[in-house]
Amino acid sequence: MSDMTEGIVFEGVWKEFVRGELHDSLRDLVPALTRRLLGRGGRGRRKGAFWALSDVSFDVRPGETLGIIGPNGAGKSTILKLLTRILRPTHGHCAVHGRIGALIEIAAGFHPDLTGRENIFLQGAIMGMKRREIAARFDEIVAFSGMEDFIDTPVKRYSSGMNARLGFSIAAHMDPDVLLIDEVLAVGDYMFQDKAFARIHEMARSGRPVVVVSHQLDRIATLCNKALLLNRGRVLRAGTPEECIAAYVFDRPKAPVDDAVPVSLDSITLVSEDTIRSGEHVTFRIAGRLGTGAMPEDLEPVCVVVRALHNGQIVYASNSVYCGLDLGDAGPFTVEVALQLNLPPGGYAVETNTYSRKLDSVVGEGPSLYVTVVEGATFWGTAQLNAQMALVAPADPSPSGASRT
């Protein structure tokens, strides 16, 4: 793989960081050097050192878009800093072939006292663009940002949204061989976000290798054709975006079960097939046990939550109280839940828990189940609204007819 002359190669990369302060003044250096000279400092790991990345490997070839997801501190930004050569790996090999375009910290080089125009040239140069190149695309950059009226105003008078829009426009108009994107999918107002996303999509589809880091999982799902799930510097999963997002959302840490809650949920099973066509009815069985303690007011003992795995959002939640179910006396119970999955195709998690309305929080986590919804009904979007269409008689042409267009 290392003989690849295109794209991005990341092979067995380890990166060590040191927690806390490094010795920062000459005054601190003298005792540190003395210790080292006397051989008491030791040549082992530095104090407070930890691995920000442990044995991470991947490659991105032309035409591939890699999405990196994971919780904060997983090492996503460290990977981007290694790719952009800001950091060097402690061990391993990292290579990027060609000019890097980074939609990262897109306004970092702005100087508040300079005008938008001056900052376009400055920021462009910092990103590695040539002056002639910036001059040639200047009008395009300004038009994309929509800031024609403020281009000769010092940037310190800009709102943060204007700042980010201008920064994005500059970065989006360079012509890189490799594109790196970090959390800039939420720039400006929603109209600009759509425009920016369309631009990124266009850049990604032009065949260059792309790496995207984002917490917007649905954007990752749309943009990427492969993904990496990281946690604490390790690769938990590498595969399709759907797989990684599912693993990320599905394996999230469970809230500890409160012993005082007199309900435990032990298992969930699917009665019907586990491949479900959109719009079909499915039945689950949830088995649990009711304790002998008094059932607190405002407790919803059996809750069912359906979560879309491509973005982690809850698409539906209900519970035994809403459904008017009485669990009866203390002892084991089995509840049958029927759901009509009026959902677009994709992966979903069916989660169970016990919820306290009084505490406004989940007080007991139950088991979850993974289901796949496949193409069934003909609709597009996030919910099945069962459109009905029929041909009716033409509208009454008389002027008194109350018709709206």
Added chain:
Amino acid sequence: MTAEPSPVPVARRSLLADAAEIGTDLWDYRDLLYQLTLRDIRIRYKQAVMGFGWAILMPVLIIGAGALVRYAMAYLGGGTFDRTDVAGITVKALPWAFFIGAINFGTTSLVSNANLVTKIYFPREVLPLSATIAQAFDTMVGALAVAIMLPLLGVRLTAELLWVPLLAVQLLLFTGAVALFLSVANLFFRDVKYLVQVVLTFGIFFTPVFFEPAMFGPAGAQLMMLNPLAPVLEGLRLAVVEGHNLLLPLTTTGGSGDTVVVWSPWYLAYTGLWSLGGLLGSALVFHRLEFVFAEYV
């Protein structure tokens, strides 16, 4: 759990390869060097009441202080103090003001641009170098003022003025070398900038700005000329004010009758060595440490 890898020996790179890499990096990012220099100049003059007055304030203060000291020395020693002496101080005040300005801005250049250093890749050499070049621009403005002043101080136009560009290049290279080195030092040790301020404040007494090395006798003169800046400053004074050809040695007779070497052509080579060697050395140190900047800044 993956086992921690054993340290891999890092391939040793040749100094020549490093030097070539610095060269190509800087060439690739020459537009950035230009833009950062422009930024430094623009923000210095934007919203500044004095505008270009800043460019001559420092040299004027140095000339004033120098004239005061030299007047007192002449009065006590029974010597003379005329406008040629003022011209000598004027010619040397400007490069000295350049040096301290460039070193001040250069030393803090990496730390004050920490947001760039930690977030965006570019050859970090451009930060101290653009600080140095921006200061050079200031000095050019000051040089215009000096060019107008010198005829009034009785300085005549000679062919020896042609030495000025060479001395200016030596000064620029040497200053760039010191700025590169100190910017790295200040990144790792934050108290370096205070140390630099103290050294620059008192440096004027160890550099022939107010004085001429010959005033310190044969040994004193040679000792003072060891300062890499001394040949530049004295060379400027001798070439511009005295109209001396720097390829020829110059001696004078001291107070106690002994011969004092005022100038030797070797001084040019001495400072040239400092400039080129210093620049190469500090650029290599800078380049070798560059990749950990983002972790320490």
